[in-house]
Amino acid sequence: MDRMSYFGFSKSRLNLIDEHLQTKYIDTKRFAGTLTGVYRNGELGYISSLGMMNLEQNIPMNRDTIFRIYSMTKPITSIALMTLYEKGMFQLDDPVSEYIPSFKNLGVYQQGNMGDFITTPLEREITIRDLLTHQSGLTYGHTERTNVDHAYRTMGIDRESQQSLSTFVESLSTIPIEFSPGTAWNYSVSTDVCGYLIEVISGKTLDVFFQNEIFDPLQMSDTSFHVPPEKISRFASCYSYQQSNSLTLVDDSISGTFISKPKVFSGGGGLVSTLDDYISFCEMILNGGSLNDHMIISRKTLDLMTSNHLTNGTDLKSCAYGRWSETSYTGVGFGLGFSVLLNPAASQVSGNVGELAWGGAASTAFWIDPVENLAVVFLTQLRPSSQYNIRRELRTLVYSAID
Numbered sequence: 042m043d044r045m046s047y048f049g050f051s052k053s054r055l056n057l058i059d060e061h062l063q064t065k066y067i068d069t070k071r072f073a074g075t076l077t078g079v080y081r082n083g084e085l086g087y088i089s090s091l092g093m094m095n096l097e098q099n100i101p102m103n104r105d106t107i108f109r110i111y112s113m114t115k116p117i118t119s120i121a122l123m124t125l126y127e128k129g130m131f132q133l134d135d136p137v138s139e140y141i142p143s144f145k146n147l148g149v150y151q152q153g154n155m156g157d158f159i160t161t162p163l164e165r166e167i168t169i170r171d172l173l174t175h176q177s178g179l180t181y182g183h184t185e186r187t188n189v190d191h192a193y194r195t196m197g198i199d200r201e202s203q204q205s206l207s208t209f210v211e212s213l214s215t216i217p218i219e220f221s222p223g224t225a226w227n228y229s230v231s232t233d234v235c236g237y238l239i240e241v242i243s244g245k246t247l248d249v250f251f252q253n254e255i256f257d258p259l260q261m262s263d264t265s266f267h268v269p270p271e272k273i274s275r276f277a278s279c280y281s282y283q284q285s286n287s288l289t290l291v292d293d294s295i296s297g298t299f300i301s302k303p304k305v306f307s308g309g310g311g312l313v314s315t316l317d318d319y320i321s322f323c324e325m326i327l328n329g330g331s332l333n334d335h336m337i338i339s340r341k342t343l344d345l346m347t348s349n350h351l352t353n354g355t356d357l358k359s360c361a362y363g364r365w366s367e368t369s370y371t372g373v374g375f376g377l378g379f380s381v382l383l384n385p386a387a388s389q390v391s392g393n394v395g396e397l398a399w400g401g402a403a404s405t406a407f408w409i410d411p412v413e414n415l416a417v418v419f420l421t422q423l424r425p426s427s428q429y430n431i432r433r434e435l436r437t438l439v440y441s442a443i444d
Contacts, residue, residue: 048086049413054442055079059089061438067092070286071429072404072421073278074102078316079439080327080416085320094277094422095294104316107268107276108420109292109299111310111401115232117264117322118247118308119173119346119378120338121255122235127342130242133173133377136166137234140241143214149178150217155192164221169238171222172231173377174350178218179229186363192216198230200307201298206247209305210237219362223352226375227362236308247306258335259325261318266311267302276300276313279403279422291424310402316418323409323416326397347397349374349381356383369433390433391440406432413443 047055058077066072074092078085094102125131131140138145144167148160171177180186182193193199196212203209210233219227236247243250248266256264268276276299279292292298299313325332329340338346351360357370357380372387373380382388382396398408404423409416417439419431 048084049081049444050079050087050442051444055087055439057442058087058435058438059091061434062089062091066429066431070288071282072423073280073288074106074421076102076104076106076108076316076420077435078320078418080320080324080418082414085317088316094275096280096288097278097290097293100274102277103275105263105275106420107263107272107313107315108405108422109277109279109401109403110312110314110319110405110420111403113314113319113399113401113405113407114308114310114312116378116397116399117251117255117312118232118236118239121251121308122169122173122239123342123346123377124254124338125239125242127339131169131238133170134168136168137172137177137238138166140238141210141214141234143211147178147214148217149221150187150189150219154188155195155216158188158192158217160217163218165223167218167222169235170350170377172235172238174375175226175228175231176223176350176352177229177231177234178220178222178225178227179213179231179234180219180227181229184228184363187219189217189219200303200305200311203305206233206237206240206305206307210234224360225362226351226357226360230309232309232378233307236306239308247308255322255337256318258337259318259321259332261314261321264312264314264318266306266313267299268313270300273300277422279424281424282428288423292422316420319407319418319420320416323407323418326409327411327414327416346377347379347381347395348376349383350377351375356387391436400426400432402426404428404431406435408436415439 077089079087090102094106151159153159167177180190184190276294278294280288281291330338330343351374372384374383379397385392393412396410400406404421404426407418
C-alpha cells in the first residue's frame with residue numbers, strides 16, 4: 042500500500058512525473074531535456090532532471106542549468122514595479138503619459154494600414170494598472186493577427202532591433218493601440234513598458250534595479266539579462282520540434298542570443314534563470330513577500346497584486362483579444378503580473394482558487410498555490426510554448442500526488 046508521505050506527497054505518485062516526462066517527451070525527442078522542481082511546506086523536496094541541456098555536445102540536464110525564461114520575466118518585473126508603488130512613487134490609476142509623455146497622443150485603431158491608419162481618440166488614457174494587467178491595448182508584433190501588430194513588425198519593435206529600452210517604448214507611441222484601455226485583455230509588450238517605468242521612476246537602469254531590489258536579497262545569483270562567459274557551460278540550447286521526431290536548434294547556448302549584454306533590457310521576456318533562483322522568487326511570494334530576512338514587498342500589496350483585476354471581475358475567456366498558450370482562459374483571471382485561478386471547475390484543471398501562474402515562450406512554466414503552500418517550476422527549452430499540453434498535464438500529476 043502506497044501511503045509513504047514525502048513532504049506532503051505520495052512519493053511513488055510524484056515519481057510518475059519522471060515516468061510521464063521520460064516516456065512521452067524525452068524518449069520521443071519532443072523535449073531535449075526537462076528540469077522540474079516541486080516546493081511545499083518550506084521544502085524543495087522533488088527535483089527531476091531528465092534528458093539533455095545541449096544535444097549537440099551531449100551535455101546532460103543539471104540542477105544548475107541556466108534557461109531562457111522569457112515571459113516568466115513578467116512577474117519579476119511586476120513585483121519590482123510595485124516596490125516603487127509601496128514607496129508612494131506612483132498610483133495604479135496614474136496615466137502612463139505622466140511618465141512617458143508621448144503616450145498621451147495615442148489613438149485607437151479603426152481601419153487602414155501603416156502610414157494610413159484611421160483612429161479614434163482614447164476613451165481614457167492608459168494607466169499603470171492597464172499595463173500590469175495587459176488591458177492597455179498594446180500588442181505583440183509576432184501575433185500576426187492585425188494591421189497594428191503588422192506595424193510593430195514593420196518598425197522592428199522588438200528586443201533585437203531597438204537600440205535602447207527608451208527608443209523601444211517611444212516607438213510604441215507612433216502606432217495606434219488595438220482597443221480603448223480597460224475594455225479588453227491582450228497579451229502584449231505592456232510589461233516591457235513597465236520595465237521602462239521602473240527606469241524612469243527610480244532613476245536606475247532595469248538591470249541594476251533588479252539586482253539591488255530583487256536578485257541580491259533573494260540570492261538569485263544566476264538570474265540576469267545575459268549569461269556571462271564563466272557560466273556559458275551551464276546554459277541550455279533552445280530547440281523547436283519537427284514532425285519527423287527530431288529537434289531543430291533555434292538558439293545555440295554558445296553563439297546565440299543571451300550570451301552578451303543586450304541593448305534593451307526586456308522586462309517582458311529578457312531574463313535567464315535557474316530552478317533554484319526561480320523557486321526562491323516563488324518562495325518569497327508564498328511567504329507573503331519576504332525571504333532571507335528581506336521584505337521584497339508587503340503582504341497587503343501582494344494581496345492586491347494577486348486579486349483579479351479584469352474589468353467587472355470577468356475571466357480571460359470573456360475579455361481576451363485573441364488567445365495565448367501561457368494559460369487556459371475559462372475560469373482564469375489576471376492580476377498585476379500573474380494569471381489568477383478563479384474557478385478550478387470552470388478551468389477543468391486541478392488547483393485552488395487564488396493560484397498564481399504564468400509561462401514562457403520556450404515552454405517553461407510555474408505556478409504558486411497558497412492554499413497548499415505549493416510552488417512548481419518546470420523548465421525546458423522548446424519553442425513554441427503552444428506545442429504541447431505539458432502545463433496542464435503537470436498540474437494533474439502534481440495534484441494527484443498530494444496526500
